[in-house]
Amino acid sequence: MRAYEAAYEAGNTNEIQSLFYEPKPLEQFFDTGPDPWQVDSLVEQPASKARVKSLSKELDRWMVETRDVGLIPELDWAIPSASSMMPLPYFLSGERWIDGGK
Structure with a gap:
């Protein structure tokens, strides 16, 4: 692994290899038939x-239904600790400070 990281840091990786080390977008969408390695995200394609x-709306609905705490941004975990409200109800209440409660 260190050899790959060193190659990336030295600028010796190609565009596809570099994807492994770069920040990922919030959402990605792939057609795994023609793109089995999930390299070309279609999320921005009209x-x-x-x-x-x-799919994003359905995922949000399912995460709320199953109480998947992955729905809650890490910064929002700190806010309810100062109150008596648990993180999931707090997040769903719309009182989130990060985006003005939206």
């Missing part, structure tokens, strides 16, 4: 926008 929005 033809994918409606499907991405639908």
